[in-house]
Each structure stands twice: as C-alpha cells, then as structure tokens.
Amino acid sequence: MAEALFRHLAGDRYESLSAGVSPAGFVHPLVLEVLSESGVETDGLSSKHILDFRPPAASPAPHLIISLCDYAEEQCPDFPSETGRVHWPVHDPYTVRGSPSRKLAAFRATRDIILERLEKALASDEIEAVLRAVR
Secondary structure, three states: OHHHHHHHHHHHHOOOOOOEOOOOOOOOHHHHHHHHHOOOOOOOOOOOEHHHHOOOOOOOOOOEEEEOOHHHHHHOOOOOOOOEEEEOOOOOHHHOOOOHHHHHHHHHHHHHHHHHHHHHHHHHOHHHHHHHHHO
C-alpha cells in the first residue's frame, strides 16, 4: 500500500519500492480495493521480501527505508550505513479481526494515515533531509 501511495504522491521524484520482513506472497485484496477507491494505480504491485533490496542481492542499496509497523522495524535486517532509516508506526490492518466491514474500515484507516504522513513528509522535505544526512 505504501509503495503505491508514495508513487502516487511523489510521481517520478523518487523510486518507490515496498517489501516486508514476512511477506504474504500476494497483495491483499483489501489493499487493492482501498487504493482503487482513492484513484491510486495498483498495476505491478507485488509482495516482496526486504532481503531482495539488501546488498549483495540488490545494488545499490536503497537510499531510505521507511518502516511502518513495529514488527518490521524490529525485524528489518541491517543495511549499509548510507541507507537512511525512519520509522512511522502504523497499525497493520491485516491483524484486524472481525466482520468484512470492520476489516475494510481498518484498511481504509491505514491508507489514510499513510497518505497523510507521506503528504506531510513530501511537503516539509523530511525525506530529503534524511537523505542528505546519510550522504
């Protein structure tokens, strides 16, 4: 979800990638639904592992890693020192149990939180500041 939202907001200003420490192997259907509701492009989204972006598997390493849930922050492997790290704690909607409408509401809420946080970061040049600090 974050990858698509970031790409939607930032355009080609940044390359947006998304990965998990325990990827499900598929993009959750509710992610696709809530992104589509917001007019966000979902083509090409896939479930990826964070190790796919860590050297030597990937070269160069990402310039910035933004972790969104506490579990991901705790489990994220080490990356080179020139990779910036920030943590924006967001509840993982996948963990919400209950009715379909409750689950959909959780995915919408998470989408809105991530969207707001990304808008704020882009408007304030927070991302550029982190990148400058590690260069």
